[in-house]
Amino acid sequence: MKQILPKDITPFELQSVLQHSVAPRPIALASTIDKDGNVNVSPFSFFNMFSTNPPILIFSPSRRVRGNTIKHTLENVLEIPEVVIGNVNFDMVQQVSLSSTEYEKGVNEFVKSGLTMKPADLVKPPLIAESPVNFECKVLEIKTLGTEAGAGNLVICEVLKIHIQEQFLDENGNLDQKKLNLVSRLGANWYGKTSEETLFEVPKPLQNKGIGYDQLPTEIKNSKIFTGNDLGMLANVEVLPAGSFYSEESKHLEAQQFLLQSKIEEAWKVLTL
Structure with a gap:
């Protein structure tokens, strides 16, 4: 078995190992705004939900491994502690990838990627019209994990309002996992697709106590x-x-x-x- 001590390899090598093995990861498409009104949208795969009550989402704009600089998204939420997080499905994945381009400060990635801004109700950053689900959030805390290249910055968000496109609902008004067709991030240039053909169910052992x-x-x-x-x-x-x-x-x-x-x-x- 190959064994690795993180301190013995470069940040690039460590990032590759982690991103290939800790996968698939959901993608947060984060819409933010700075104090001058400049809008930014960028995807982050260091993302998940961490609480239902209160509803908490966390994503991490890590310091760049190359150059050890911070991302515009992090700068924006430090100035205006609000964010809209949209999920990402297969129909928009190429535009989402394009929005991750390192454009100069002040460039609107909505315009560059062709994604559509839509006014939110409770926060300043816009909704992402193409996302099946949008979460309007206030930023509760930003926890910095370090100052070295690759260090994360946990943006802890409380969900204030959820917007769901009705085409992704079933006949009972609930989200239909098959219709969502969400994509996930893997290592290098790889993505995963959760299409109907790849989905399967595993009954949770909650009601029954299995013999083991x-x-x-x-x-x-x-x-x-x-x-x-x-x-x-x-x-x-x-x-x-x-x-x-x-x-x-x-x-x-x-x-x-x-x-x-x-x-x-x-x-x-x-x-x-």
Whole structure:
């Protein structure tokens, strides 16, 4: 196994390792404004939600690895502590990438990227019309993590208002994950696409208390057929079926086909004598 001590490699090398391995990452498209009224929009993949009540989003405009300078977005939220965060789907990803260009101070990336400004209701920065969801936020705190190249600056934001394009809702008025078609950031030039074809569901073990991997029958646990995912599904039942269990690979292969369809009960029926 390759082992790395961060202090032994360059910031460029460390950034590559981290961005390739800590992925996929959601993208915050941050719309900000400075004290003179200059608007900026830029994407950040050091981003996530960290609280529901209160609703808190955090993104990090890190110091540039090349040159150790700070980004206009950070300068803006230090002057005007407000931000609109839009999410990013496949239909706009090329424009979002273009908005990350290092334009000079005062250049409006909305204009350069062709993204559309729309007035917000509660904050000064504009909404991003192309984003399926926009969050109007006030900046509660900016926590600086260091002064060296690559150091992050956590912009802690409280959501004041949410705007959702209705075309991304289902028949019950809820966000439809399949329709959103969100993209995520990976390492180097790579992105991920969460299209309907790549989505899958894993039931959360909240209502049921699964027996756990350690309680699986030996014939099942030592199978040469079942993967870790297969065994995790089989272990997520509250009670083992009564009887003994097949050790034959043919039965395990048959049960595995049900597991591929998330049909755990049917898989156990195949495995039970």
